[in-house]
Amino acid sequence: MLRQGWKMPEIKILTEAELRELVPLDDDAVTCVEEGFTTLAGGKVVMPPIMTLMVPDHNGEVCVKSAYVPGVDSFAMKMSPGFFDNPRLGLPSTTGLMVLFSSRTGMLEALLLDNGYLTDVRTAAAGAVAARHLARKDAAHACILGAGVQSALQLKALLLVREVKSAVIWARDIAKAKAMATRLSDELGIDVTANPDIAGAVKAADIVVTTTPSSEPLIMADWLQPGQLIIAMGSDQEHKSELAPACLSRATLYVPDSQAQCAVKGELRAAIEAGVIPADRRFPELGDITAGKAPGRRSDADIIIADLTGTGVQDTAIATLARQRAQAAGKGATFSS
Numbered sequence: 001m002l003r004q005g006w007k008m009p010e011i012k013i014l015t016e017a018e019l020r021e022l023v024p025l026d027d028d029a030v031t032c033v034e035e036g037f038t039t040l041a042g043g044k045v046v047m048p049p050i051m052t053l054m055v056p057d058h059n060g061e062v063c064v065k066s067a068y069v070p071g072v073d074s075f076a077m078k079m080s081p082g083f084f085d086n087p088r089l090g091l092p093s094t095t096g097l098m099v100l101f102s103s104r105t106g107m108l109e110a111l112l113l114d115n116g117y118l119t120d121v122r123t124a125a126a127g128a129v130a131a132r133h134l135a136r137k138d139a140a141h142a143c144i145l146g147a148g149v150q151s152a153l154q155l156k157a158l159l160l161v162r163e164v165k166s167a168v169i170w171a172r173d174i175a176k177a178k179a180m181a182t183r184l185s186d187e188l189g190i191d192v193t194a195n196p197d198i199a200g201a202v203k204a205a206d207i208v209v210t211t212t213p214s215s216e217p218l219i220m221a222d223w224l225q226p227g228q229l230i231i232a233m234g235s236d237q238e239h240k241s242e243l244a245p246a247c248l249s250r251a252t253l254y255v256p257d258s259q260a261q262c263a264v265k266g267e268l269r270a271a272i273e274a275g276v277i278p279a280d281r282r283f284p285e286l287g288d289i290t291a292g293k294a295p296g297r298r299s300d301a302d303i304i305i306a307d308l309t310g311t312g313v314q315d316t317a318i319a320t321l322a323r324q325r326a327q328a329a330g331k332g333a334t335f336s337s
Contacts, residue, residue, distance in 0.1 A: 014332040
């Protein structure tokens with residue numbers, strides 16, 4: 001029971017359809033996520049380790065991420081299931097929701113029933129942040145590994161920060177890659193093709209983005225070319241890896257979104273386990289670069305790897321943006337207990 005005189009705050013409930021309208025993948029979304037990384041570099045963000053529930057019988061996992069960001073009125077708790085056999089059932093691989101609480105009182109403020117949409121947007125936005133700060137200015141050809149929702153969003157995100165003129169899609173299912181290439185070519189107005197030769201596709205690209213749940217390395221170190229940026233998005237659990245460990249030792253610069261997190265779940269984990277990278281070696285994080293605390297690309301010949309495992313600060317940033325826009329637009333249902 002509430003104490004006498006207390007009143008429960010109203011709770012805003014937003015559907016996926018409303019959130020898609022309110023928070024498109026655009027410059028504002030990229031800036032929102034970039035500011036989150038910059039704040040993370042300030043050292044005052046409270047971001048606990050990811051909680052993961054594995055569901056091995058059904059090739060599934062559920063991640064819970066959160067972060068308290070000083071100066072932000074709310075914080076998000078994000079629950080994100082990934083069940084990777086779902087496409088065989090005609091269902092999406094990922095879904096989920098975000099819950100927003102008051103940073104001052106801890107009271108529930110909003111339920112964002114996005115079915116994973118906001119995660120998709122903030123993940124793609126993080127790729128754009130990495131490309132904005134780490135890709136060559138003249139980067140014009142992209143290679144996307146994977147043919148799911150995130151692969152399409154990553155290409156769209158790259159177009160927000162670089163003048164990408166062509167792209168190639170690689171996926172184990174070449175028919176799916178071809179279908180996506182045709183759709184994206186029509187939608188984006190650039191030349192997008194599918195290539196079953198992963199080595200050739202990677203070698204020819206200025207920016208390579210990996211978006212698969214692979215548990216075996218897909219990219220070999222000797223494929224990497226001077227001037228490339230590799231944005232590794234898929235490895236976000238201990239059993240995943242898209243880059244051969246030697247890729248990290250070949251890179252001129254390695255940039256994690258969170259080194260502590262990447263050492264457990266990202267490409268850095270595999271490199272440490274293989275003895276390629278010392279466990280105590282320190283790297284500038286993406287937030288250090290967006291904050292101007294560390295340099296990014298120094299030369300057009302640099303090979304740079306961005307290891308993006310997805311952070312709770314991104315979830316708080318995008319969820320807060322969604323709630324602000326909902327309030328301004330008068331969107332969402334209001335629930336009073």
